[in-house]
Amino acid sequence: MIRVEGMHKWYGDFHVLKDLNLTVDQGERIVICGPSGSGKSTFIRCINRLEEHQQGKIIVDGIELTDDVRHIDTVRREVGMVFQHFNLFPHLTVLENCCLSPIWVRKTPRKEAEASAMEYLERVKIPDQANKFPGQLSGGQQQRVAIARALCMKPKIMLFDEPTSALDPEMIKEVLDVMIELAGSGMTMLCVTHEMGFAKTVADRVIFMDGGEIVEQAPPHEFFTNPQEARTQKFLQQILAH
Amino acid sequence: MIRVEGMHKWYGDFHVLKDLNLTVDQGERIVICGPSGSGKSTFIRCINRLEEHQQGKIIVDGIELTDDVRHIDTVRREVGMVFQHFNLFPHLTVLENCCLSPIWVRKTPRKEAEASAMEYLERVKIPDQANKFPGQLSGGQQQRVAIARALCMKPKIMLFDEPTSALDPEMIKEVLDVMIELAGSGMTMLCVTHEMGFAKTVADRVIFMDGGEIVEQAPPHEFFTNPQEARTQKFLQQILAH
Amino acid sequence: MTESTMKAPKKALRPVKWMRENLFSGWFNTVLTLGVAYLLVTSVGPLLNWFFLDANFVGSDPSACTGAGACWLFISQRLNFFIYGFYPDELQWRVDVMFLLLAVSFVPQFIERFPGRKWLGLFGIFGLPIVGYFLIPGGSFGLEEVQSSKWGGLMLTLILAYIGIIASLPIGILLALGRRSEMPIIRGICVVFIEVWRAVPLITVLFMASVMLPLFLPEGVNFEKLARALIGITLWQSAYMAEVIRGGLQAIPRGQYEAADALGLGYWRKMGLVILPQALKMVIPGIVNTFISLFKDTTLVLIIGLFDILGTVQSTVTDPAWQNVAIEGYVFVAFCFWVFCFGISRYSQNLERKLDTGHKT
Amino acid sequence: MKKQTIDTRPAGPKPWYDPRVRSLFFQAIAIALVFWGGWILVDNTLSNMESRGISTGFGFLGETAGFGIIMNLVPYDATMSYGRTFWVGLTNTLLVSAMGVVAATILGFIIGVARLSSNWLVAKMALVYIEVIRNIPLLLQIFFWYFAVLSNLPSPRQSVDVGGALFLNNRGLYLPDPVTQEGFGIVWGGILLAIAAVVGIRIWAKKRQLATGQIFPTFKVGVAILVLVPIISYLVAGRPLEWDLPALRGFNFGGGITIIPELAALWIALSLYTASFIAEIVRSGILSVSKGQTEASKALGLPNGLTLRLVVIPQAMRVIIPPLTSQYLNLVKNSSLATAIGYPDLVAVFMGTTLNQTGQAVEVVAITMAVYLTISLLISLFMNIYNRAVAIKER
Amino acid sequence: ATTLENVKEKGHLQCGVTSGLPGFSQPDEKGNWTGIDVDTCRAVAAAIFGDANAVEFTPLTAKERFTALQSGEIDMLSRNTTWTLTRDASLGLNFAGVNYYDGQGFLINKGIGVDDATQLDGATICIQAGTTTELNLSDYFRAKGMEFKPIVFDTSEQTVQGFAAGRCDVLTSDRSQLAALRSKLSDPSSAKILPNTISKEPLGPVVRQGDDQWFNIVKWVLSVQINAEELGVTSANADDMLKSDNPNIQRLLGTDGDMGAKLGLPDDFGYQAVKLVGNYGEMYDRNVGPDTPLGLDRGINALWTEGGIMYAPPVR
Numbered sequence A, B: 001m002i003r004v005e006g007m008h009k010w011y012g013d014f015h016v017l018k019d020l021n022l023t024v025d026q027g028e029r030i031v032i033c034g035p036s037g038s039g040k041s042t043f044i045r046c047i048n049r050l051e052e053h054q055q056g057k058i059i060v061d062g063i064e065l066t067d068d069v070r071h072i073d074t075v076r077r078e079v080g081m082v083f084q085h086f087n088l089f090p091h092l093t094v095l096e097n098c099c100l101s102p103i104w105v106r107k108t109p110r111k112e113a114e115a116s117a118m119e120y121l122e123r124v125k126i127p128d129q130a131n132k133f134p135g136q137l138s139g140g141q142q143q144r145v146a147i148a149r150a151l152c153m154k155p156k157i158m159l160f161d162e163p164t165s166a167l168d169p170e171m172i173k174e175v176l177d178v179m180i181e182l183a184g185s186g187m188t189m190l191c192v193t194h195e196m197g198f199a200k201t202v203a204d205r206v207i208f209m210d211g212g213e214i215v216e217q218a219p220p221h222e223f224f225t226n227p228q229e230a231r232t233q234k235f236l237q238q239i240l241a242h
Numbered sequence C: 001m002t003e004s005t006m007k008a009p010k011k012a013l014r015p016v017k018w019m020r021e022n023l024f025s026g027w028f029n030t031v032l033t034l035g036v037a038y039l040l041v042t043s044v045g046p047l048l049n050w051f052f053l054d055a056n057f058v059g060s061d062p063s064a065c066t067g068a069g070a071c072w073l074f075i076s077q078r079l080n081f082f083i084y085g086f087y088p089d090e091l092q093w094r095v096d097v098m099f100l101l102l103a104v105s106f107v108p109q110f111i112e113r114f115p116g117r118k119w120l121g122l123f124g125i126f127g128l129p130i131v132g133y134f135l136i137p138g139g140s141f142g143l144e145e146v147q148s149s150k151w152g153g154l155m156l157t158l159i160l161a162y163i164g165i166i167a168s169l170p171i172g173i174l175l176a177l178g179r180r181s182e183m184p185i186i187r188g189i190c191v192v193f194i195e196v197w198r199a200v201p202l203i204t205v206l207f208m209a210s211v212m213l214p215l216f217l218p219e220g221v222n223f224e225k226l227a228r229a230l231i232g233i234t235l236w237q238s239a240y241m242a243e244v245i246r247g248g249l250q251a252i253p254r255g256q257y258e259a260a261d262a263l264g265l266g267y268w269r270k271m272g273l274v275i276l277p278q279a280l281k282m283v284i285p286g287i288v289n290t291f292i293s294l295f296k297d298t299t300l301v302l303i304i305g306l307f308d309i310l311g312t313v314q315s316t317v318t319d320p321a322w323q324n325v326a327i328e329g330y331v332f333v334a335f336c337f338w339v340f341c342f343g344i345s346r347y348s349q350n351l352e353r354k355l356d357t358g359h360k361t
Numbered sequence D: 001m002k003k004q005t006i007d008t009r010p011a012g013p014k015p016w017y018d019p020r021v022r023s024l025f026f027q028a029i030a031i032a033l034v035f036w037g038g039w040i041l042v043d044n045t046l047s048n049m050e051s052r053g054i055s056t057g058f059g060f061l062g063e064t065a066g067f068g069i070i071m072n073l074v075p076y077d078a079t080m081s082y083g084r085t086f087w088v089g090l091t092n093t094l095l096v097s098a099m100g101v102v103a104a105t106i107l108g109f110i111i112g113v114a115r116l117s118s119n120w121l122v123a124k125m126a127l128v129y130i131e132v133i134r135n136i137p138l139l140l141q142i143f144f145w146y147f148a149v150l151s152n153l154p155s156p157r158q159s160v161d162v163g164g165a166l167f168l169n170n171r172g173l174y175l176p177d178p179v180t181q182e183g184f185g186i187v188w189g190g191i192l193l194a195i196a197a198v199v200g201i202r203i204w205a206k207k208r209q210l211a212t213g214q215i216f217p218t219f220k221v222g223v224a225i226l227v228l229v230p231i232i233s234y235l236v237a238g239r240p241l242e243w244d245l246p247a248l249r250g251f252n253f254g255g256g257i258t259i260i261p262e263l264a265a266l267w268i269a270l271s272l273y274t275a276s277f278i279a280e281i282v283r284s285g286i287l288s289v290s291k292g293q294t295e296a297s298k299a300l301g302l303p304n305g306l307t308l309r310l311v312v313i314p315q316a317m318r319v320i321i322p323p324l325t326s327q328y329l330n331l332v333k334n335s336s337l338a339t340a341i342g343y344p345d346l347v348a349v350f351m352g353t354t355l356n357q358t359g360q361a362v363e364v365v366a367i368t369m370a371v372y373l374t375i376s377l378l379i380s381l382f383m384n385i386y387n388r389a390v391a392i393k394e395r
Numbered sequence E: 001a002t003t004l005e006n007v008k009e010k011g012h013l014q015c016g017v018t019s020g021l022p023g024f025s026q027p028d029e030k031g032n033w034t035g036i037d038v039d040t041c042r043a044v045a046a047a048i049f050g051d052a053n054a055v056e057f058t059p060l061t062a063k064e065r066f067t068a069l070q071s072g073e074i075d076m077l078s079r080n081t082t083w084t085l086t087r088d089a090s091l092g093l094n095f096a097g098v099n100y101y102d103g104q105g106f107l108i109n110k111g112i113g114v115d116d117a118t119q120l121d122g123a124t125i126c127i128q129a130g131t132t133t134e135l136n137l138s139d140y141f142r143a144k145g146m147e148f149k150p151i152v153f154d155t156s157e158q159t160v161q162g163f164a165a166g167r168c169d170v171l172t173s174d175r176s177q178l179a180a181l182r183s184k185l186s187d188p189s190s191a192k193i194l195p196n197t198i199s200k201e202p203l204g205p206v207v208r209q210g211d212d213q214w215f216n217i218v219k220w221v222l223s224v225q226i227n228a229e230e231l232g233v234t235s236a237n238a239d240d241m242l243k244s245d246n247p248n249i250q251r252l253l254g255t256d257g258d259m260g261a262k263l264g265l266p267d268d269f270g271y272q273a274v275k276l277v278g279n280y281g282e283m284y285d286r287n288v289g290p291d292t293p294l295g296l297d298r299g300i301n302a303l304w305t306e307g308g309i310m311y312a313p314p315v316r
């Protein structure tokens, strides 16, 4: 589904991502963690080309990400993304947010698009909020809308960039529940998160990044109980301590 | 050190603080907690007269707070305050922030003021940031500067108003460590916080406020293990659950 | 607990107390208060006399003005000219219809709960110019034609400001997008255009538009003087508009752009569906303020010989039949402008406040 | 299984799908359009001018102008060239703009602060001032200050006479012109000495504060020195200064310095109008400093005055500067309304009479616009430099 | 395209005039223009279209007028403009004749107690921008070794207002206008016109260079009107005169010959101009003559046959 080969990225002179290699199969659920500034967000944003990489290959669903605008468009259609700060469109209702891309990008008739959007809203358990504006919802609800909006494009892959870290503790659970359900349905998922509980529950693999490199990757039980690298151990201590 | 007797405060018609009575001895460390809107901030701000009380007495270090500006100035010199949102002066460097009050209020020679500021910056473990501007620091670092700035006046009492609640989890620890160290040095402290771990570690007394009243006060082990009032019990359940 | 019903101790709000707090707190304030009060007392009386008590309101000819106070008679006698310019008397209903439509579209904007006021506003912005395009000059639908040289007075002032603002909006949007484009040349062109137009005074622009434009155009291509003044005003205004809109675009968080990208919307859809609707809404107060300043600046067309409201007044205050009516004339114009500008600016302030709170929720 | 599909993909995109190529293409088109449009414009203009027998070129700048100008900061009379009229107009524009900027800034700051005054009456008067002045077209205000006030001033023979040295009438305000005599060097010396002394005291006071924390009343002492030393040296040198007093000669006053009513009216109108905008900018600048900042400052024990000076104003300035810049630009541009009341600024003299006598509209207008563009860019540049200096350092 | 073709295609003549100068061009409250300069335009329109109202007026300040003509914004300029060599030669313009012989004079405030221009040394003088007046004034004072302070306004309204407000001791302009401007003062008796005339001001219509046909049309319409007065043809008797045997009148009114065709106009262009607008004398009397508020005697503007210098080449 996703293949990253020898990928490098620089911001000016700053080497953010160093020689990343990763293969994600269909239906796999990957959790990426690591200290702040380690390049997790940058990595995940490269996968749908919100950032450009400068060396190496990224192949998503058989399409290589190059400068070709058609390829970028195709890949973005196959990849849904959920941001830390939701990034819902505040001037559109929840339903309109969800229908925007189906109608304008996939050219679905509005009726159909709305029907399918309602389905996804039900799946994230907020069908009753469909005609409200994002500003009228709580953070957890907003994030669930953001998930529904991404799902409405019927993507093959979902990317999550710290979807719960801007939420109050009470709301984190709502969103995690939705994500767990989603994982259960066999969606290919890449998720940057610090919610180790979530990682333990659903991840097929946990990837630990530091300093722009993938330091370690392993199935969760191995990762948490028996980390190989010193850096991983230190990180886990910190994160599980507080 | 501090004596509050029958103190009331209104915002317009809204009765925020109702008949507060409290005595704090030198070197005592008090933690104030309670649900949002219960008047904790207002109370603590009354103590250095950022808010005016309308009835009752507040006596700080032997000086009663009245309309007399001289008294207010003297009290403010003896009381340091750390705000939730740091409120550092963004146009001044860290060092200048710290020296401002010693130079202009205490008329300390600049050299001396800077030397003592550096000491306090070392104490909060950021001497190397002295010449940066607040905007260039992380939240945790900013809050530590705020603490250093308050300490530079060599106050007899320190007030903290939710000093960690605007910080990311990783940074909370940095700040709490500094506060714990400070408590260990025998400073009189009044601290509004929801960090129950902190309360357990350092507080001599925990005060629980609700609806503008002091509902319960007790030493921490008693407070947490055996709260007397129903409201306290409910609050503790909520706060310890998540 | 027992005292939860206790009332705040009554702060005596007697006038004396209020005055002590707000007027005479400290010697500095006392001096200030007394000084300002003295100025007020000495100036307000004579002004009131001139404006009302000694003024002449009724009569039918100049001799009715006694000269002690204002001669408002002059205004009422010439009001028709000041409002419609040379527009033929029997056709003035057409202008009146436009005034009415204008009022119908925009007065409800001040009333919070007016049903459908959004639609009226949209009609005012997009529909009104179309209606006006057919109604004011006539020449179609069996309406008698009225040359633009006959337009004048308040009506001309409003036409200039209105068309200036509406026409500059789309150009301003394009310029603002261009200025934020990633293509350096496009950005450069837009920056140069905007900065040049913003740097030159409007009267030089009007001078160019009114007498020099035909020199730049191929022979035979020609517009009416009014149209040319409008072109000048619009281009000049669009540079300012671009800057206002750019402010809005900048205020949209980057996440919105990224979310639109992630949804696979292309550049124009991203801008049209996601960014611009938010940015424009955000800068409505800015646009209204630009409108106010344009509205005031339209008086400069006087210098190129168009008879706007100030022009009509100026051309009549030297009428030998009336003695010394210049001040009355200028006061009248000032009042007209003041009412419009003050009203609109209040509206924009309200809006600003509302948008402000709207963002927080 | 994916490998095959990958390999069938072309290595690089077709040029028209490559955003870089696309962007180059669009830019090429844009620049071509601009050049094409520019060329058409120039070509039309040239051929139109040629076919209409209009002379071109800048040779006219050397020809004799032949008309008088009432006010000139650079030497001028009617026998000089059109080029010289340009400098006369430009300096007059710069003069009124500079005077306007200074007055509007001072007035604007005062009114802006008055708007926030705790004195109810003062705050309300400031509000009334702002709301009245900024909602009335500037042109109208210029007319008012010129025609309405002018007609209420006395004629030269009935001038308002202040001590036989200062006269006010409908020809202007006449001030005595100081003429330095022999020995005035001593006074200059005194002035320099005073300035040096003040600078010295400032440095010393700062050092002392660094060393001991004592604060010296630099401002008061400085003012005293600046006033007293020159006066004493003036007296010591035997009053080596004579005043060229204005006096009625023929129809008008001669001698002294004259401020003509056109300049005064334009200056007053520009300053009052711009000040009303600056006042609002200042007010919102001060309000933009968050309450937390003042609270923090108070909590540190700083009294109100110091809070304002050390905490609030430095932060307000960075909010104030950018809109203030555009007000300055507006003021300069608005000074071109001089032409409506006969103040000989650049637009009135050069784009007015000179253009009209020579008929070379394109050249004259081009020069005029270039001048305004330059002034604007210079002001923006200086303000940007200043702004960068006061900007808050962010991460 | 030639100017004539452009004008015909537009269906009207675009004529530049002042924005308000009694007797020369002045709009009333309904935007109807009157004045001798206006009538000059109307005569041209009548000659081309047979309709004296097929003309639109563009009010111009003195500053704008030449640029407006050069740029093609107007077809002809009839705005009490003085004929000078420079204007003919380097502005790309041509003067098509003279419809009023004028000279520059002074209007003074009686209060200053002057009765001759030579006593004006040091005076403050209000002028209109962009006029020959501005130049003449400098020349005059320089020649006399006197000084003056010029206050330069954009429009005649502002010039009068400045004078009325006491800004200047003297207002200078063409003598024909001084009377009109004085009448705009609230107390006309407080000002008087000095006897001096310091310049020659032949005023006339102007066209662009390079279109000789158009130049001829304007020149000859004006000449026809002057000739008509000389021949006694008026708007009232024009129809009767059609039957005249006088070959001069026949050529003038187009009943004989193809004078119009030579100019590219209908042959009856002279008839139309005189019939619809009148001859020169009528134009003068109607707008500036003794019976109008301006009350100006014919003076040198009388026909050459009557002691004036108004003289037109023959229509032949």
Ligand SMILES: Nc1ncnc2c1ncn2[C@@H]1O[C@H](COP(=O)(O)OP(=O)(O)OP(=O)(O)O)[C@@H](O)[C@H]1O
Binding pocket: A011, A014, A016, A034, A035, A036, A037, A038, A039, A040, A041, A042, A043
């Ligand atoms: N646009 C940019 N220009 C330059 N450097 C950048 C840019 N964006 C990010 N960086 C830097 O790249 C590094 C990686 O950033 P990234 O946001 O990917 O980290 P992260 O692992 O997601 O951290 P966090 O947990 O804080 O979100 C950081 O050091 C950051 O400062």
Ligand SMILES: Nc1ncnc2c1ncn2[C@@H]1O[C@H](COP(=O)(O)OP(=O)(O)OP(=O)(O)O)[C@@H](O)[C@H]1O
Binding pocket: B011, B014, B016, B034, B035, B036, B037, B038, B039, B040, B041, B042, B043
């Ligand atoms: N300036 C004010 N004017 C009117 N009411 C106020 C004002 N400031 C605070 N209040 C009200 O007073 C009550 C107490 O506020 P306070 O900030 O002291 O609560 P708190 O216990 O600190 O809550 P939190 O945990 O949210 O900070 C709240 O109901 C608040 O809405």
Ligand SMILES: [Mg+2]
Binding pocket: A040, A041, A042, A162
């Ligand atoms: Mg991140």
Ligand SMILES: [Mg+2]
Binding pocket: B040, B041, B042, B162
């Ligand atoms: Mg609080």
